[in-house]
Amino acid sequence: MRKKLSALLILCAASAFSVNATETLITGKVTVVEATYMPGSISFQxxxxxxxxxxxxWLQWRKNEENNKVVYSTLMTALVSGKKINFYLVDGDSGCHGSFIHLLSS
Structure with missing residues (x-):
């Protein structure tokens, strides 16, 4: 019983940190940020x-206005600093809408 519980806990922990199978990850540098449609949406490359x-x-970020402001700030930080981001897309979305974004330290 103890082995089964340990295995279940390890499996749950591993799945909590993995990328969802329905998402695609792009890791790279932001080259352009389009602010014209803020705070409703953000376009960037x-x-x-x-x-x-x-x-x-053009990649898209369209959440609520408060979230868009934070993501815009994150994208501008990445652009100005030259830091990479992780940008997660829903698989098969030719509109290139993001679901998660991470600013990387290197």
Whole structure:
């Protein structure tokens, strides 16, 4: 019983830190941030991409206005500092809408 419980806890912990199978990760640098449509949405470009969202295509972030302000600040920080971001997309979304974003330290 103890072994089964330990195995279950390890499995739960591992799945909590893995990327959802329905998401695609892009890791790269922000090259352009478009502020015109703030605070409703943010468009930006990265130096890398995927087959549906290649480098240079406008990526989208559209959550609520308060969240958009924080993400805009994060994108501007990445742009000015040259730091990379992790940008998570929903698989198959040719509109290139993000679901999560992380600013990386290197």
């Amino acid at each position: 990265m130096n890398v991409g995927t087959s549906l969202c290649p480098a240079g295509k």
